[in-house]
Amino acid sequence: MATHRETTHREIEIKREVSAEVAMPELSGLPGVTAVETLEAVALEAVYLDTPDLRLATAGLTLRRRTGGPDAGWHLKLPVAADERTEIQVPLGPDDEPVPRELAAAVRARVRAAPLAEVAVLRTRRTVHLLRDADGRVLAEVADDVVTSRAPGDGEVRLDAWREWEVELAGGDRALLAAALTLVEAAGATAGSPSKLARALGPRLVAARRDAGYAAPTDPRSAGAVLTAYLRGRRDELLAQDPRVRRDEPDSVHQMRVATRRLRSALATGRTLLAGEPAAQVRAELSWVAGLLGAARDAEVGRARFAELLAQEPAELVLGPVAERLDADRADAYAGALGAVHAALDSDRYLGLLDALDALVAEPPLTKAARARxxxxxxxxxxxxxxxxxxxxxxxxxxxxxxxxxxxxxxxxxxxxxxxxxxxxxxxxxxxxxxxxxxxxxxxxxxxxxxxxxxxxxxxxxxxxxxxxxxxxxxxxxxxxxxxxxxxxxxxxxxxxxxxxxxxxxxxxxxxx
Structure with missing residues (x-):
């Protein structure tokens, strides 16, 4: 569940790398922009944490402790789309504080029992240009970042330096984002790494993604390859919904339940393609999780249905505290069911299921039948x-x-x-x-x-x-x-x-x- 210490916002942005000599283009000509305010440059330092095998970065998540600038604090970014992420922020504590419990819970399904440690340190000199409309409202921020990075690896340290422009929407729309992209690319900016952390990690992240099972299948035309790719995609959906369910975000229970059902269905449909007990055990454990999610989802659906029914009833036909009783009943049922879900998500049993599911996706025990077209x-x-x-x-x-x-x-x-x-x-x-x-x-x-x-x-x-x-x-x-x-x-x-x-x-x- 979200806590009072957290702030959350949806981040929609694009990044492009640019050489040191290129000048920032004139931004005031962008649609809807009537004024550009350039802020004083600030120095930022971000320490990124991950597991030794980069489980967070592999999945597109970033966990960092940033100092300097107006948004100093702990930041966790969860991917939503190619240019869109949910960012959760928690205020800074002592320099030696562990990862705040809110953020640790949000990444538990990815991290599990693995330790979190520093994987990169990025220092950025940032100059921000605020794009305002005629009413003074900020439509977007364009950051000009000069970055240096240090990423310790296996016996060596990877050093890098680059410059990038980052355009992040505030009150503007995607039409403004598209126009800004066209403008900065015309000025000489080019596509680079999807994030600063990905650039800093370089080949280490590429190897981590390969080791995590994201390499192309040997024969993509085989039945086993199609099944494995489907299972991988649904596994990723399940893991993506996990932090949303922990925070009780809208529709998260439903979406996580759908992911578990799709996984179970695929394992049932493709059972002749997978040998041994692992697939059957995973399917049984998914049934356990789906059942807990189903109880919460049924309470959620019932609550909405009662509100709909009573809204359609003439006032003279609603006798007594019917709405209050029905809503309280379903609210209590949802709270109890969600509590059971949260307890399950923190259990060793659930984390064991995720380990087994990862193993099944990474090295599926395919039968001879799985080699068929x-x-x-x-x-x-x-x-x-x-x-x-x-x-x-x-x-x-x-x-x-x-x-x-x-x-x-x-x-x-x-x-x-x-x-x-x-x-x-x-x-x-x-x-x-x-x-x-x-x-x-x-x-x-x-x-x-x-x-x-x-x-x-x-x-x-x-x-x-x-x-x-x-x-x-x-x-x-x-x-x-x-x-x-x-x-x-x-x-x-x-x-x-x-x-x-x-x-x-x-x-x-x-x-x-």
Whole structure:
């Protein structure tokens, strides 16, 4: 969770290297800029910390302790996009203080049991130009940095020096950023390393990325190579969401849950391509994490649904403190579930899962079947998941109304999700037919998901309504909302046969063989 010591902001910037003799271009002609204020140059020193094998830098994260300038403090930067990062700042303490607990927690999934130590020291003489609009608002900052770096390595120290221009948006938009990029490149600036730290580390970082399993596969056309690349991507998504969940950022629980489900689905679909127990053990542990995330996500979805339902109700039909009771119930459920998630993320069991997942991605125990051409081998695996979905949907369709049918529809939803993820997995080799298959099964899974959400909402309404009754409060509104949700679920069930006919059309499955 975020603390009162932290400040967080989204950083959108571009960097370009430039030779010492090149003059800064005239910045006042940029769109929307009416004045340029040049600040006095400042001296900055940043000590970057990482593990011996550069786990943070390999993943695009930077952790540093900066002194000098207006933003002195501890900084952790988490990648969002190519030119966009989330920066978390914590004030400086004593010179010998360890990494602040907030930042240590945010990188725990990457660092695990490895020690953090100095990997580079950068000294920068920075001159900042503030780009202001007619109202005096700062649209962007253009920094002219002269940098020297020292990066200790295996028995040697790497020294470097360079100059770069950095354009960071403040109140401006991406059109201004694009115009600034055009301007500085016209003046002679060129693309260099993605960050100062990457430039300072040089070949050491390249080697670390290779050792972490980012090298190109031996045969990218094989089924095993496609599966491994997919697993690597979903592993990276899981690790990217970890610090967001720890900080309880919006939608983070949902996105981390999606990453775990995609990993589990891929391991299930590709189980004949992976030998031994490691993959099965990883899949089981992912199920544990997904279950904890699912409890938090269900509470989150329920809370939003109750707010939506009550907002649509006429005021005269809301009798008693219904909104307060329902919101408090779901808020308490979310807090409890999120607490369980946070405890799990700090556990040795979870860190062991991440180690096992890394090992699986770096050196997958591929079977002989994994050497087969992906374009022919993988569709057969998707066909198996399709058959599983067809059986599950048929069983749900034949069941009568009631809890058994609700359970079977939920099982069909899970099968539809796996089929969708299987389509995404094989898309690099199967192309558009697989993507169309994934989109179709996603529609089915989404509709079944709305049905499952309705089941959960009705369960909460019954329970909270009983609590209200025991407290002597009116229960009319709980019954009304329950009836509305039941009608909604029945409406969803009426739509399912037509959607199934569309999803199961032979033309959508011809590529499966």
């Amino acid at each position: 992906a374009s022919t081998a993988l569709p057969r695996l998707v066909r198996r998941d399709w058959n599983r979905l067809a059986r599950a949907f048929r069983a749900a369709s034949l069941a009568g109304p009631g809890p058994d049918r609700e359970h079977l529809l939920h099982e069909a939803r899970k099968a539809a999700k796996r089929a969708r993820h299987a389509g995404e997995l094989v898309a690099p080799s199967a192309g558009k037919p697989a993507l169309r298959f994934a989109r179709a099964t996603k529609k089915l899974a989404d509709l079944l998901g709305l049905h499952h959400d309705s089941v959960e909402v009705r369960s909460v309404l019954r329970r909270v309504g009983e609590q209200a009754d025991l407290a002597g409060e009116p229960t009319f509104t709980y019954g009304r909302l329950h009836a509305l949700e039941q009608a909604r679920a029945e409406g969803i069930e009426e739509r399912l046969p037509a959607l199934w006919d569309t999803v199961s059309a032979r033309r959508r499955r011809r590529w499966l063989g």
